[in-house]
Amino acid sequence: xVRLITxxxxxxxxxxxxxxxxxxxxxxxxxxxxxxxxNPDFLRGFLPRIEWDALVQASxxxxxxxxxxxxxxxxxxxxxxxEGSMTCPNCGHVYPISNGIPNMxxxxxxxx
Amino acid sequence: MPPRQYLVVFAQTHEDFRVxxxxxxAELYGFPLTIPHDFDKSRPFGVLALDQEEHARFLARRCIxxxxxxxxxxSGRSYEELHEQNRSSRNLWEKYIPETSFKFVVNGYNHxxxxxxxxxxxxxxxxxxxxxxxxxVSPEITMGYFEEYRDRDIHGTTSQKHEGAAVFREAFxxxxxxxxxxxxxxxxxxxxxxxxxxxxxxxxxxSLLMANQTLASPGKLIYDPFIxxxxxxxxxxxxxxxxxxxxxxxxxxxxxxxKPGILRAATQYGVRERILDxxxxxxxxxxxxxxxxxxxxxxxSSVVPPIRLPHRNPARKRHHTGICDQLRHPFAxxxxxxLPPTKPYELSALAADLVVLARYLLNPGxxxxxxxxxxxxxxxxxxxxxxxCDGMEVVRELAAGFRCLITIRKSTSVAYPPxxxxxxxxxxxxxxxGIDHDGEDASPASPVHAHVPAHRDFREKYFQxxxxxxxxxxxxxx
Numbered sequence: 166x167v168r169l170i171t172x173x174x175x176x177x178x179x180x181x182x183x184x185x186x187x188x189x190x191x192x193x194x195x196x197x198x199x200x201x202x203x204n205p206d207f208l209r210g211f212l213p214r215i216e217w218d219a220l221v222q223a224s225x226x227x228x229x230x231x232x233x234x235x236x237x238x239x240x241x242x243x244x245x246x247x248e249g250s251m252t253c254p255n256c257g258h259v260y261p262i263s264n265g266i267p268n269m270x271x272x273x274x275x276x277x
Numbered sequence: 278m279p280p281r282q283y284l285v286v287f288a289q290t291h292e293d294f295r296v297x298x299x300x301x302x303a304e305l306y307g308f309p310l311t312i313p314h315d316f317d318k319s320r321p322f323g324v325l326a327l328d329q330e331e332h333a334r335f336l337a338r339r340c341i342x343x344x345x346x347x348x349x350x351x352s353g354r355s356y357e358e359l360h361e362q363n364r365s366s367r368n369l370w371e372k373y374i375p376e377t378s379f380k381f382v383v384n385g386y387n388h389x390x391x392x393x394x395x396x397x398x399x400x401x402x403x404x405x406x407x408x409x410x411x412x413x414v415s416p417e418i419t420m421g422y423f424e425e426y427r428d429r430d431i432h433g434t435t436s437q438k439h440e441g442a443a444v445f446r447e448a449f450x451x452x453x454x455x456x457x458x459x460x461x462x463x464x465x466x467x468x469x470x471x472x473x474x475x476x477x478x479x480x481x482x483x484s485l486l487m488a489n490q491t492l493a494s495p496g497k498l499i500y501d502p503f504i505x506x507x508x509x510x511x512x513x514x515x516x517x518x519x520x521x522x523x524x525x526x527x528x529x530x531x532x533x534x535x536k537p538g539i540l541r542a543a544t545q546y547g548v549r550e551r552i553l554d555x556x557x558x559x560x561x562x563x564x565x566x567x568x569x570x571x572x573x574x575x576x577x578s579s580v581v582p583p584i585r586l587p588h589r590n591p592a593r594k595r596h597h598t599g600i601c602d603q604l605r606h607p608f609a610x611x612x613x614x615x616l617p618p619t620k621p622y623e624l625s626a627l628a629a630d631l632v633v634l635a636r637y638l639l640n641p642g643x644x645x646x647x648x649x650x651x652x653x654x655x656x657x658x659x660x661x662x663x664x665x666c667d668g669m670e671v672v673r674e675l676a677a678g679f680r681c682l683i684t685i686r687k688s689t690s691v692a693y694p695p696x697x698x699x700x701x702x703x704x705x706x707x708x709x710x711g712i713d714h715d716g717e718d719a720s721p722a723s724p725v726h727a728h729v730p731a732h733r734d735f736r737e738k739y740f741q742x743x744x745x746x747x748x749x750x751x752x753x754x755x
Binding site: 265271 | 536564
């Protein structure tokens, strides 16, 4: 549900929070691994968009197989966060994750 | 190899979508397609010239509106004309003479031809001299003969047993190449049989037609920022694309059970793994880390996302209040105690903002596909200019009912900043709003401002029953 590919694309967007607002930190997470179809073309297309530091931080080098794309596939598409929250490293805003759907809505006073 | 002609038999619905769909599928598979000048989209039969047989098969497999594709042998306004042409196409069918098993099918458009008359028609083709076995169950080739009538009175009737030759507008003859296989998807995606749907779910056929406009195919990444109950996610994912969805109202995506409704329906269709993720947020306050995200396919440099304007429910055209007031579900969830207040969002401003947003989020060559609710009688192509911005070009637009399906392509590789969604800017002008986003366009805008797009203030027009506005000063008050 929240896969690491999504986590890699989301930044804190609260009012005035423009620096150091990425990557969001996971906490209290319930992790799940679910197999997914391997699609090398999709991954190749996505490579230039990945923020590597964020990905490494999030995945803590979980896997050690040889093929880079396979590893990426596993990390990006098969690692799901079902429950927990994501916290902005800058402003501390907490985005809760429930049943795999992160709630990125901001309250009125947080809209910039 | 010179182009061959193929007879396309269309389903009898959504005739406005026929040509746009043919064009999209041709673009998806990367082959040239010329629609002949005399192509009449209101007729159920069309003859297309294609370079390769394979291209005709691609059309049959992907076009929702195609019932079957035939290798074209002859057409005529009379039996004589048809048979004469068929004799001159001998080189196309003579290879089937010696020993190919075959069957003949005789069809009338919106009219049944009696068995006795069918046999007569078939016997008229005896000069072809097929020597092979007649096999009605599994023939090697199927020959199709179609009559199209001008007289609407005979529609829905069956011809009498001894009624002779019919007066028809045109008759067509050819060899069956492939039955359209995409049409059965309409049944498969039937909303009534879906595990999860809502009052905003889109009917299966339209969601499939829209999926074809997005050129959904394996490896592409599609984003639906108004995913709702996921109608578009299932069809685009079925064609192999990855889909990311977001909505301001998480309850729409979740439904009542623990497992989100969209994922339940996606599991039913076997596309669960291609729904990348779902997210709750307001698209005008989005958390995307950067632009240029949605694209993917390097081979066919085209792509992407149906940013969908909900088309049925005018209340949803407001920014958000509309949704909340309207869908006060009995199952608001604990994790979303906060429902953001919302503001009305004038439709032409929303449309213009979406185009700017798409320019930010799309990769070069990516596509924006959406339904624009509008007043069709007043609709003009000029309306689109009011929402376009630099670097975005209209691929095609077609008006159908109270809405217009618009496909826009990102034609620039320049990276643009994200849109501001500033209501002051959006509502500042007296006319079209999108222009105001680009400073350089704003100054010479007076002639553009003179044109008020038909979809402007659609909500108000809708509730007033589309009565023509009295020439009053109220336009200048806003």
